[in-house]
Amino acid sequence: MQFDLRLRHALPDLTLDIALQGGPGVTALFGPSGAGKTSIINAVAGLFRPDHGRMTLGDRVLFDDRVWLPPERRRMGYVFQDGRLFPHLTVRENLRFGAPYSADAPPLDEDTLIDLLALAPLLNRRPRTLSGGETQRVALARALLCAPQMLLMDEPLAALDGPRKEDILPYLDRVKSQAGIPILYVTHAVDEIARLADHVALLQNGRITLHGPVFDVLSDPAAMPLLGVREAGAILHAVVADHGADGLTRLSVGGQFMELPGVDAAPGEQLRLRILARDVILSRTRPEGLSARNILYTTIDALQTGRGPGTAVVLQLEGQRLLARVTDRSVADLALAPGQAVYAIVKSTSVARSAMMRLGQD
Amino acid sequence: MMLDPAGWEALLLSLRVAFVATLCALPVALWLAWLLARREFPGKAVLSALVHLPLVLPPVVTGYLLLVAFGRNGPLGQFFEATLGLTFAFRWTGAALAAAIMGLPLMVRAIRLALEAVDPRLEQAAATLGTPRWAVFTRITLPLALPGVLAGAVMGFAKAMGEFGATITFVANIPGETQTLPSAIYALLQIPGQEGPAATLVLWAVAISVGAVLLSEWLARRLARRIGGRDAV
Numbered sequence: 001m002q003f004d005l006r007l008r009h010a011l012p013d014l015t016l017d018i019a020l021q022g023g024p025g026v027t028a029l030f031g032p033s034g035a036g037k038t039s040i041i042n043a044v045a046g047l048f049r050p051d052h053g054r055m056t057l058g059d060r061v062l063f064d065d066r067v068w069l070p071p072e073r074r075r076m077g078y079v080f081q082d083g084r085l086f087p088h089l090t091v092r093e094n095l096r097f098g099a100p101y102s103a104d105a106p107p108l109d110e111d112t113l114i115d116l117l118a119l120a121p122l123l124n125r126r127p128r129t130l131s132g133g134e135t136q137r138v139a140l141a142r143a144l145l146c147a148p149q150m151l152l153m154d155e156p157l158a159a160l161d162g163p164r165k166e167d168i169l170p171y172l173d174r175v176k177s178q179a180g181i182p183i184l185y186v187t188h189a190v191d192e193i194a195r196l197a198d199h200v201a202l203l204q205n206g207r208i209t210l211h212g213p214v215f216d217v218l219s220d221p222a223a224m225p226l227l228g229v230r231e232a233g234a235i236l237h238a239v240v241a242d243h244g245a246d247g248l249t250r251l252s253v254g255g256q257f258m259e260l261p262g263v264d265a266a267p268g269e270q271l272r273l274r275i276l277a278r279d280v281i282l283s284r285t286r287p288e289g290l291s292a293r294n295i296l297y298t299t300i301d302a303l304q305t306g307r308g309p310g311t312a313v314v315l316q317l318e319g320q321r322l323l324a325r326v327t328d329r330s331v332a333d334l335a336l337a338p339g340q341a342v343y344a345i346v347k348s349t350s351v352a353r354s355a356m357m358r359l360g361q362d
Numbered sequence: 363m364m365l366d367p368a369g370w371e372a373l374l375l376s377l378r379v380a381f382v383a384t385l386c387a388l389p390v391a392l393w394l395a396w397l398l399a400r401r402e403f404p405g406k407a408v409l410s411a412l413v414h415l416p417l418v419l420p421p422v423v424t425g426y427l428l429l430v431a432f433g434r435n436g437p438l439g440q441f442f443e444a445t446l447g448l449t450f451a452f453r454w455t456g457a458a459l460a461a462a463i464m465g466l467p468l469m470v471r472a473i474r475l476a477l478e479a480v481d482p483r484l485e486q487a488a489a490t491l492g493t494p495r496w497a498v499f500t501r502i503t504l505p506l507a508l509p510g511v512l513a514g515a516v517m518g519f520a521k522a523m524g525e526f527g528a529t530i531t532f533v534a535n536i537p538g539e540t541q542t543l544p545s546a547i548y549a550l551l552q553i554p555g556q557e558g559p560a561a562t563l564v565l566w567a568v569a570i571s572v573g574a575v576l577l578s579e580w581l582a583r584r585l586a587r588r589i590g591g592r593d594a595v
Contacts, residue, residue: 046490047486047490070489071486072489072490072492072495074490078487078490080487082483084486086484086502088505088588100497142491143490146492
């Protein structure tokens, strides 16, 4: 099922004018706070009516300048930032709330979801006694049990602190690969995008300035200013090769090997590795006598000087792209230029655990 | 503290009038409160003023207006007589109507506040789950506002028990038909030497009112605890 959204709306201090298409899998809508992300997702849900626009999902028109389906007839699952569980009902009653109004069987049935999201111990509890992560897991299951044709998630992890966020991400991974419906995921956290998104749309000044597969967008130097220089970094596909006795795991990245600690995945499994641009060091010659163990042989694809003293270097690596950020002086000293071969050095500990994820049906 | 048969009659009649008045006014009050709390429409201020009118008008004036409208020759009185065979003038039903009208503003106020306190974002969440609007009201809004609705009903009941001015103007003071507790107390006080029976009735009136308030407090606490999130066992 494909969705096609166009929308124009004048907010108090900016005008939204966006077009966004997508299909099954996670489309992440990324933008800073106040960029109008929530207005967009609420328009899709039917909770907010924009000045102009049109949205189709499959062959259904959800709204255009004449049609306006109310939220209860849109079949959009919505996971709100604050969960919005019904406080007077138990978790089980929350989960079953929408069942009477849905004619179709949900893509994942109740037992499957209870199992997938580990909800069994929560079923008789009341929302107010749940932690933030538990709340969001219940909210996710509740939305999916209404057999939605599309899932909307508005910064579902924003209210959680780091470790809690880490707890819930694996659940999102699983749902993402099993639900099989389009998911519109609004966030301003790059790590969530790196982990979950298949496509990314960057929202800036009310417009979508960059839209494409997550691997392309995150390795695009043009996205760097918006994602934040410290957060910028490409994603690599890696395959688990073998586990060493010393706890290091060898991963194959396009035929070259990286060694990382604490990889909890079986040989043959595919992972995403997010490698921050600021953690990559470049060398013209193969470095000797270096403690860093991950040295990848790459070719420079492009150089882009931005504001400040930094240059973004796009590296090619067997069809994949890696992003490095070095100072302008280094570019001059090393005489870096497109087409040139360089060694990219990545400290193994700098590849955060959270940056790794299993690839479902990529 | 023992009541004589006439006192009993007045007490039972008052209870019946108050219960019927509260039960009949409650759905109307709910609907009006929901309109005022959740809807925007032209004439909202006028509706709000109309609902509150019995609160500010002298009860005698309300009673007179009821007499004009619902009396045997009044347009509404004739309408109800013709369609439902329901007569209000000088009947206990008229006392119930007067009590309902007088209690309505109090009920609407309490219920409106309770409805406004329900987080509309929960209603939105219910709508995204495919819930039709009426079911959002019955399954989300109403249960969450229930303590306030209950408080409103108790206010309405207490007002109905105590209503005097509009009642006596509209349906007079007929023992066994329209002589409610306040009317009976008033009648006894007109007769020299009846201070004793009057005092007994007064004590009963106080006891019932205090009991109603205590009961509502207890129920509201229980409901609030349920909403407030103790786990189901």
